[in-house]
Amino acid sequence: MSKSVRLLNGSSLCSGRLEVKSDQTWSSVCEADFDQQDAEVVCRELGCGPPSVLQGALYGEGEAPMWTKEFQCGGHESALLDCRSSDSDRNTCSSGRAAGLTCSDPVRLVGGASRCAGRLEMKLGEWTPVDGYRWTLETAAVICEHLNCGSAVSVGKRKEASRRSVWSIESDCIQSGSLLRECATPDHGDSILNLACSVPNCRWRC
Structure with missing residues (x-):
């Protein structure tokens, strides 16, 4: 700070x-x-x-x-x-x-068909994926809005072969309007979050 x-x-x-x-x-x-x-x-x-x-x-x-x-x-x-x-x-x-x-908050979606779909990663030091457990469309909607990507369309998780460093994000914390980094704790897991947003328009950063 x-x-x-x-x-x-x-x-x-x-x-x-x-x-x-x-x-x-x-x-x-x-x-x-x-x-x-x-x-x-x-x-x-x-x-x-x-x-x-x-x-x-x-x-x-x-x-x-x-x-x-x-x-x-x-x-x-x-x-x-x-x-x-x-x-x-x-x-x-x-x-x-x-x-x-x-x-902007240091978050991104990578590996998808557009900048508004893919694996969610957050940068606190280095880019690290977000744990895929306990995510709902309501929580994902906050991310989509933050990325100027419209509304959340789908939420899924990909199983990794082994556990790795991930960010665990508290959904209630995000939905309360808190900053993403304030809702994240470092963890280890084998489930990586994937999400897709609707991208209603492409006037900015598509």
Whole structure:
């Protein structure tokens, strides 16, 4: 958990209005001073997947003062405050322009006919499959929605020849709206989850 950046008013730790902490004070960041490479650093620092949405005022305006310098990240830094910043201070930021950011959760479906079908894997350190026991269409629907893949169509499990490292995910935890990583515990199993989503449209990332 980062102690120097946070995302507020979003649906999870991985989305919200960006605030940065320096000298014990939290500050909002102006959209004009924050770009895609900066967003990649923030998402990585928070342990989230890559940025999917970067837009000002998406998560409202905060009470916090505005950060006065422009971030100049290369995209490879491990923390936002490790990035270079501009020498000059910015005095004003247009109303409604506090930087809002949505990072993706590090999950993917692999080995299927499209990006919306296949073996579910989650990355917490490295990509690891998810245990296939106790999954329902209701639980899978959360994953499909998260991946922008419509609704869940089918849930199945594949038996492995031997036990291997897997993530065990608590379905009640996911359906309560918690972040996926908060619902996952490392385990060993021989059943790997496969699921398929409906993919209602292909306007984004098909």
